[in-house]
Amino acid sequence: MSAAKAPKGTYDLLPAAAERRADIVAIAADVFTSYGFRQIVTPEFEETALFARGVGDATDIVRKEMYSFPDRGGRELTLRPEGTAPVCRAYVEHGMFKLVKPVKLWYYAPMFRYERPQAGRYREHYQFGAEALGSDDPLVDAEVIAMLGQIYDELEIGDLTLAVNSMGDQQCRPAYMELLRGFLTAHAAELCGECGERTVTNPLRVFDCKVESCRAVLSEAPRLVDHLCDPCRRHFDTVLELLRRVGLDPVLDFRLVRGLDYYTRTTFEYQSNALGFAQSTIGGGGRYDGLVELIGGPPTPGFGFGSGLERVTLVAGLDEAEDEGPLAYVVSFAPDSRADAFALAQHLRRDLLVDAECDLVGRSAKAQLKQAGRSGAELALLVGLDDLVDGEVRVRDLDSGDEEDVALAELGDWFDDWLDDDELGGHGHHHGNGNGNPLGGNGGGDR
Ligand SMILES: [Zn+2]
Ligand SMILES: [Zn+2]
Known part of the structure; x- marks a missing residue:
């Protein structure tokens, strides 16, 4: 047999890259901890029904991108394509809704999607992310967005744009969807085939389309942010005000419409201008007030994000981990x-x-x-x-x-x-006392 290779769309992290990855995750973990978030680990696979319900049958993820398979017992399983639905499933299953709210959780895990391989896209890719469950207060939105901004700061990622939008809620979105559908139907001749299909199944998704003629049509389309009900408007204005208060500069982006059905109100992305990809998002997320109920839990507002480690690693300003030998x-x-x-x-x-x-x-x-x-x-x-x-x-x-x-x-x-x-303090291998550690304690296991 010819030499074995890693499956298409996957990659190995060799030691120097694995050490750099671990450094990045450790920095993120410290920031999560400082905001009161605690780590959660969920299975690599779940019942397919969780994603069909929790992500949405009409999304590309569920329709085309999931690694789904029956196991030997005939159970329909899917390798985790995204992090939010499993965390919400665990939240419901373990009765975490009885805990002090909001329940703040973070994760670091591989995600699996059957994507067309292209620069920066993988079939197994890694994300860190966080979910805050149990409060619809705009302070939650602002805190989580600011937390991700701080992680990027500490990773020395510069030149970022914070794009925000509001998806409205069940009060105001249905009327807007009809308005949008009407607009798209009137411009059907100018839309690509896929957008024609989306007009019926999931009209918001047309904002994701990269086809130039579609983008031209959409620049004239009615915008959700102009059709928010009063509570959604006030919520969004408060989030913007809070973000500015802590030094962030949110930019309204009407195209920022998450492809997942459960998103409500605030949606956001940090976009890097340092990446050459057409799509330069390095992390994003938003509010999903309907999700927990959708998967069988009590009505529970939620807010969270995911951030892809591959892109974060490309733009992080941290030094390469050195190949260190033994002392x-x-x-x-x-x-x-x-x-x-x-x-x-x-x-x-x-x-x-x-x-x-x-x-x-x-x-x-x-x-x-x-x-x-x-x-x-x-x-x-x-x-x-x-x-x-x-x-x-x-x-x-x-x-x-x-x-x-x-x-x-x-x-x-x-x-x-x-x-x-050793005046230069270059002996970084020693884990015991006297390693230039200003606290002078035994720093064993400090990495
Ligand atoms: Zn299109
Ligand atoms: Zn509304």
Whole structure:
């Protein structure tokens, strides 16, 4: 058989990219936490009916893009195409509506859609997102939008536009839909085939169309934001006012109509001008006051967003994660000291919290020293030398070549002193004390 490849539309994250991804998610997680959001993890697949109901039968996602399959027990299942419906399902299933409102949840997970592969689009792609459930207060909308803005700030993503719109609600949207349908019917000859179809099934979706003639027609179409009922108008004005109050600059975008049926009132997107794609949204979402009830829960307003990690990674200003080697490389100088080297490396990692490696392929001492240099290690610990006193190890600074014999029992203190002496603080491998950590505590597991 020819060499196996990853399936079309998927990708591997190799170590440097995986580390950068983890850094980005960790930054987002810190911001979520600072706003009182807590993480939720839902299954990779759900019953197909959840998405058919919760996303909408007429949407492209449900009609063309889902990975749906019967399992061996005949259950109809679908790989999660989006994050909101599963979170709402869990909210209902676990009675979270009894908790203090709003219930604030965030997630990081892969999403699966059978899309035509193109730049920046994947069949398995990753999102982080958040949902605030249980309050229709415009402060929720503003807080969540501002939270995502802060995440992008901390990821050093510049040159962003915050686009906003209102989708109205059940009071004002039906009348607007009829108005729009009438307009589209009158201009049917100028619309593409797909928009002709959407006029009947889901007229709001025509705003997504990229065909030039459709866009020309739509620039003249009645706009939802001009047909809001009074409560929707007041809600939207308050959201805009709150966003400006915290330094954001929302721009009204009448085309910003989410393709999902459950969206109501505020809808928003952060758009990057740094990406070359026709569609430059890096994250967006909105209010979905009808969704929880639709999937069998009590009437519950909700507001949330999803943000694609692939695009975020492209525009994040963070430095590439460095390929870091171990701090110490243990070199065995005699065939019968391999077990000593192995045990010393384990002692360094487990007891002294020092990053360490030893030879695992049977290299000669000379080749081990070469590998120590190549690995990025700063120190080589030499064992099995004839002139070493029993119970001691020779430590060689791989930069300066300086050597010192250290008693194994004093190795922990030796490492603390060595790291303290390092004025440049470049020894980022040590997880214990004295790592230039201003708090001076044991920072083990701080990454
Ligand atoms: Zn069209
Ligand atoms: Zn309304």
